[in-house]
Amino acid sequence: DAKTTQPPSMDCAEGRAANLPCNHSTISGNEYVYWYRQIHSQGPQYIIHGLKNNETNEMASLIITEDRKSSTLILPHATLRDTAVYYCIVRVELSRGAQKLVFGQGTRLTINP
Amino acid sequence: GAVVSQHPSWVICKSGTSVKIECRSLDFQATTMFWYRQFPKQSLMLMATSNEGSKATYEQGVEKDKFLINHASLTLSTLTVTSAHPEDSSFYICSARTSWDSESSYNSPLHFGNGTRLTVT
Numbered sequence: 001d002a003k004t005t006q007p008p009s010m011d012c013a014e015g016r017a018a019n020l021p022c023n024h025s026t027i028s029g030n031e032y033v034y035w036y037r038q039i040h041s042q043g044p045q046y047i048i049h050g051l052k053n054n055e056t057n058e059m060a061s062l063i064i065t066e067d068r069k070s071s072t073l074i075l076p077h078a079t080l081r082d083t084a085v086y087y088c089i090v091r092v093e094l095s096r097g098a099q100k101l102v103f104g105q106g107t108r109l110t111i112n113p
Numbered sequence: 114g115a116v117v118s119q120h121p122s123w124v125i126c127k128s129g130t131s132v133k134i135e136c137r138s139l140d141f142q143a144t145t146m147f148w149y150r151q152f153p154k155q156s157l158m159l160m161a162t163s164n165e166g167s168k169a170t171y172e173q174g175v176e177k178d179k180f181l182i183n184h185a186s187l188t189l190s191t192l193t194v195t196s197a198h199p200e201d202s203s204f205y206i207c208s209a210r211t212s213w214d215s216e217s218s219y220n221s222p223l224h225f226g227n228g229t230r231l232t233v234t
Contacts, residue, residue, distance in 0.1 A: 036225075042228065043206050043228045045225070046223070101223055
């Protein structure tokens, strides 16, 4: 089962910042938070990941709360091409060091002109 | 960046036939590859974890005899849908991570292929 919860949908105006929240209240101390997005009929695209410090790359910023129970993905200047389903994922640890990514339902972000 | 190539991108087959989907890591070695399935308007569902040189680990409810996975090299994993039926029609997606022998690679993100749309008639 997915270890994260996200709102099912969000809207944002083109050019504005899109802030996508994610709750992961059962996250363990050494588990990373990963963000992916999926544009229709394509494979998921990696965006960013982090452990406890805020992270920024050319695509987005990731803000993780101090207790690590939630995080926010920020797209600073959303464009129409950012319309996609965004997934927040916490890795599921298996035995003997194995691990897997379990996808929840994600947030369908629509950027409006 | 790491590239995962999936082939074919789409395939149509007749009921009862078998279909093979290839997943290749183009510029890195992948000890582990993952196979997902996605139905329309739904999220990705993990089917199995493919380990190079050993048997795949299947998720609960996924028939290992129907979805044959082979991971014979560090750059190639294949998924064969045997005796396909219309209900197997779906979007199949693979992903891979670089081999891990350090903390940084252990937590490195998965890279996904662009998926294979299977239609069984």
